[in-house]
Amino acid sequence: MISSGVQRGGHALAASVxxxxxxxxxxxxxxxxxxxxxxxxxxxxxxxxxxxDLHMLGLWVCVAIGVVVFSAMIVAMFRFRKSNGAVAETWSxxxxxxxxxxxxxVIILISMAWPATKLLVDMANVENSDMTVKxxxxxxxxxxxxxxxxxxxxxVHFISxxxxxxxxxxxxxxxxxxxxxxxxxxxxxxxxxDHPLVLxxxxxxxxxxxxxxxxxxxxxxxxxxKTDAIPGIINDNWTxxxxxxxxxxxxxxxxxRGHAYMPIVVKAVPKAEFEQWLAAQAPAPAATPAPAPVxxxxxxxxxDAATTVPKI
Amino acid sequence: MAHAASxxxxxxxxxxxxxxxQGFLHRWLFTTNHKDIGTLYLIxxxxxxxxxxxxxxxxxxxxxxxxxxxxxxxxxxxxxxxHGLIMIFGAIMPAFVGLANWMLPMMIGAPDMALPRMNxxxxxxxxxxxxxxxxxxFMPGGAPQGGWTMYPPLSIEGGMNVAFMIxxxxxxxxxxxxxxxxIIATILNMRxxxxxxxxxxxxxxxxxITAFLLIAVMPVLAGAVTMLLTxxxxxxxxxxxxxxxDPVMYQHIFWFFGHPEVYxxxxxxxxxxxxIIPTFSRKPLFGYTAMVYxxxxxxxxxxIVWAHHMFAVGMPLGGELFFMYATMLIAIPTGVxxxxxITTMWGGSLTFETPMLFAIAFVILFTIGGFSGVMLALVPxxxxxxxxxxVVAHFHYVLVTGAAFGIMAAAYYWLPKWSGNMYSEKWGKxxxxxxxxxxxxxxxxxxxLGLAGMPRRIPDYxxxxxxxxxxxxxxxxxFGATQLIFVGVIVHCVYFSKNRATSQVWEGAHxxxxxxxxxxxxxxxxxxxxxxxxxxxxxxxxx
Numbered sequence: 001m002i003s004s005g006v007q008r009g010g011h012a013l014a015a016s017v018x019x020x021x022x023x024x025x026x027x028x029x030x031x032x033x034x035x036x037x038x039x040x041x042x043x044x045x046x047x048x049x050x051x052x053d054l055h056m057l058g059l060w061v062c063v064a065i066g067v068v069v070f071s072a073m074i075v076a077m078f079r080f081r082k083s084n085g086a087v088a089e090t091w092s093x094x095x096x097x098x099x100x101x102x103x104x105x106v107i108i109l110i111s112m113a114w115p116a117t118k119l120l121v122d123m124a125n126v127e128n129s130d131m132t133v134k135x136x137x138x139x140x141x142x143x144x145x146x147x148x149x150x151x152x153x154x155x156v157h158f159i160s161x162x163x164x165x166x167x168x169x170x171x172x173x174x175x176x177x178x179x180x181x182x183x184x185x186x187x188x189x190x191x192x193x194d195h196p197l198v199l200x201x202x203x204x205x206x207x208x209x210x211x212x213x214x215x216x217x218x219x220x221x222x223x224x225x226k227t228d229a230i231p232g233i234i235n236d237n238w239t240x241x242x243x244x245x246x247x248x249x250x251x252x253x254x255x256x257r258g259h260a261y262m263p264i265v266v267k268a269v270p271k272a273e274f275e276q277w278l279a280a281q282a283p284a285p286a287a288t289p290a291p292a293p294v295x296x297x298x299x300x301x302x303x304d305a306a307t308t309v310p311k312i
Numbered sequence: 313m314a315h316a317a318s319x320x321x322x323x324x325x326x327x328x329x330x331x332x333x334q335g336f337l338h339r340w341l342f343t344t345n346h347k348d349i350g351t352l353y354l355i356x357x358x359x360x361x362x363x364x365x366x367x368x369x370x371x372x373x374x375x376x377x378x379x380x381x382x383x384x385x386x387x388x389x390x391x392x393x394x395h396g397l398i399m400i401f402g403a404i405m406p407a408f409v410g411l412a413n414w415m416l417p418m419m420i421g422a423p424d425m426a427l428p429r430m431n432x433x434x435x436x437x438x439x440x441x442x443x444x445x446x447x448x449x450f451m452p453g454g455a456p457q458g459g460w461t462m463y464p465p466l467s468i469e470g471g472m473n474v475a476f477m478i479x480x481x482x483x484x485x486x487x488x489x490x491x492x493x494x495i496i497a498t499i500l501n502m503r504x505x506x507x508x509x510x511x512x513x514x515x516x517x518x519x520x521i522t523a524f525l526l527i528a529v530m531p532v533l534a535g536a537v538t539m540l541l542t543x544x545x546x547x548x549x550x551x552x553x554x555x556x557x558d559p560v561m562y563q564h565i566f567w568f569f570g571h572p573e574v575y576x577x578x579x580x581x582x583x584x585x586x587x588i589i590p591t592f593s594r595k596p597l598f599g600y601t602a603m604v605y606x607x608x609x610x611x612x613x614x615x616i617v618w619a620h621h622m623f624a625v626g627m628p629l630g631g632e633l634f635f636m637y638a639t640m641l642i643a644i645p646t647g648v649x650x651x652x653x654i655t656t657m658w659g660g661s662l663t664f665e666t667p668m669l670f671a672i673a674f675v676i677l678f679t680i681g682g683f684s685g686v687m688l689a690l691v692p693x694x695x696x697x698x699x700x701x702x703v704v705a706h707f708h709y710v711l712v713t714g715a716a717f718g719i720m721a722a723a724y725y726w727l728p729k730w731s732g733n734m735y736s737e738k739w740g741k742x743x744x745x746x747x748x749x750x751x752x753x754x755x756x757x758x759x760x761l762g763l764a765g766m767p768r769r770i771p772d773y774x775x776x777x778x779x780x781x782x783x784x785x786x787x788x789x790x791f792g793a794t795q796l797i798f799v800g801v802i803v804h805c806v807y808f809s810k811n812r813a814t815s816q817v818w819e820g821a822h823x824x825x826x827x828x829x830x831x832x833x834x835x836x837x838x839x840x841x842x843x844x845x846x847x848x849x850x851x852x853x854x855x
């Protein structure tokens with residue numbers, strides 16, 4: 001129906017609608033930054049989709065108000081030019097007008113605050129997660145502890161640092177081309193790590209986030225949020241990724257000279273593949289008595305994380 | 313001097329009549345004259361604008377393309393930190409204090425500021441504070457590199473620069489507080505008979521409110537940085553988690569200062585624009601009373617929105633909601649101001665001299681900064697925007713095309729009154745158009761970078777961000793170079809312009825300052841003027 005209307009409207013219109021459509025479609029397609037990207041990516045979780053929708057609501061409300069306000073201004077600038085013979089009027093107040101433009105913005109603001117509040121309440125709900133990952137920020141790398149999975153401690157722990165290719169090119173006056181750094185097809189300069197954070201698709205993952213030296217911030221745009229990693233404080237947040245893929249982020253709180261060099265890579269894989277991977281990572285997998293010390297090491301972590309969730 | 317050719321003798325005679333102090337040191341170092349101190353503030357501010365701008369040029373040069381070409385990351389962090397501190401405390405704030413010094417006594421019919429000796433002191437502290445701050449560049453370990461917000465623990469990891477930065481900030485704070493006390497004392501005590509509070513020009517109102525903000529929050533900043541100092545040097549643990557302190561507490565205290573500070577940098581610009589638009593629209597300011605109440609509401613709200621700078625620190629849900637709603641409320645009084653400016657133009661008889669061009673650009677571009685501000689207030693969306701270039705774009709629209717454009721508009725508007733000469737309208741317009749276009753090339757693409765996820769305060773970035781960074785850098789160099797025209801216009805106007813200004817200067821100008829000759833005499837209003845409604849820019853507000 002829409003497309004037939006567009007065709008009747010002529011080729012120019014069709015072309016412009018098509019190109020806008022392409023922009024929107026491509027916005028849905030990418031998960032990581034691409035050249036000439038104009039807008040936020042909708043991401044790969046239901047939360048990030050809703051954040052994207054809220055962002056677009058805010059954007060279009062601003063565009064609409066902007067069109068009205070700036071049109072009025074432009075009309076005033078052309079209609080009331082002295083060089084066109086405009087004579088100044090002398091009125092200087094109107095209670096009616098001022099009441100109108102106090103009340104209308106209130107209504108517009110409430111219409112934006114309502115969905116924002118609902119979304120925020122949903123985002124704050126970290127209950128009923130199937131898995132907990134503890135994230136610790138260090139100058140300048142991230143540490144990941146898989147505290148538990150399906151209510152069982154895993155003992156999996158590793159450090160995730162900038163990949164060697166990016167590191168080499170990023171050295172001062174290295175003379176090497178940042179475009180040459182690739183992870184598969186993706187130009188991954190400064191957005192790739194040696195050990196990505198592997199997560200299962202379709203599982204609610206709770207993160208507990210802290211830091212060991214200065215304040216860092218852990219954020220992946222495709223997941224929709226960032227949370228500060230603060231020494232002495234444990235923050236939490238959660239995600240449930242819908243689509244397998246590689247999602248890249250960076251430290252987003254100034255943390256010293258290595259701030260640009262501590263990226264985040266989340267590798268979301270199907271649940272079965274994740275369980276295989278997790279089993280392969282687990283320390284001392286074979287002997288039966290071995291898991292006991294591992295568990296005793298991991299349990300305080302889990303207990304710690306569980307009891308100190310709300311920040312002071 | 314006194315034995316020079318006859319025109320010079322004539323000038324000297326004129327000076328004698330003015331009781332201007334003789335000799336350079338006497339005139340400038342020991343001055344208690346509000347106009348001279350205003351000039352000192354403005355020259356200081358322009359100097360700092362170029363020093364802070366040079367830091368910005370280096371930042372944009374490093375960000376011109378991905379890879380590290382020019383500097384090490386440490387130095388990049390020093391540049392971003394110092395750029396912020398210099399522009400805020402050295403360029404924007406002193407410029408507004410300079411404008412207040414020059415214009416407030418003339419606008420309320422007073423002979424000078426209420427506390428002239430303190431006025432001298434509050435200025436002369438500043439050059440020393442900034443010598444000390446800039447001196448850190450040459451110290452072992454370089455300048456501070458923890459960002460202008462100085463979040464611990466990072467900020468106190470620095471070397472000796474920490475102590476110097478904190479002492480410099482204390483001095484700037486003392487200077488600001490003294491300036492604010494002086495402004496309040498002047499406005500409340502020295503108005504000419506008939507200049508009732510609700511008949512004051514809006515610029516005077518904006519400064520009265522700003523001065524109260526300064527007195528309220530500069531001590532808070534002083535407290536925050538003092539705690540940083542004792543944490544670093546005296547073993548306290550205010551912000552050190554290992555000693556039972558809380559790094560987030562610093563952010564709460566800092567932003568309790570920091571958000572009113574944002575309005576300290578914009579309210580006087582609101583005042584300036586509220587003077588300029590009626591003049592060049594030849595029509596009284598629309599809704600004078602509402603404009604004053606809007607200023608007061610914005611000032612009040614500025615105290616209850618601080619944590620919107622910290623949505624990602626992990627606040628409880630109730631806190632996030634409160635600060636979101638409070639922040640969104642600011643859009644209402646700000647909207648009233650924008651609508652009233654446009655309605656002032658509506659039905660007027662508009663001409664577009666340089667001050668008016670800057671004022672109109674201010675309204676449009678500040679509004680764009682306000683739009684991104686409303687978007688940033690939506691907490692879930694802020695989780696995406698926080699600490700990305702979207703924020704950088706937002707606050708540069710508010711502070712460059714807001715505060716700085718307001719200051720430039722004021723400079724063009726009052727320069728004929730200060731110097732007695734008209735500036736070159738042609739070059740003023742060239743400066744305006746070049747600035748207005750360049751600043752958008754510079755900052756608009758940063759919205760896209762932020763939405764694509766580029767964090768702020770990074771010296772190097774992924775190749776996906778390369779295109780818009782290059783465009784932004786080109787806009788940056790263009791904007792920076794354009795400001796040399798500004799200096800040229802000012803120097804030409806003051807020293808070389810042959811085009812004498814009348815006392816009213818602008819056809820539609822109203823207000824006491826325009827009843828004085830141009831240049832304004834060294835001592836003005838030694839006897840209080842008689843005020844009539846027609847003299848005021850906003851007409852008769854008593855209706």
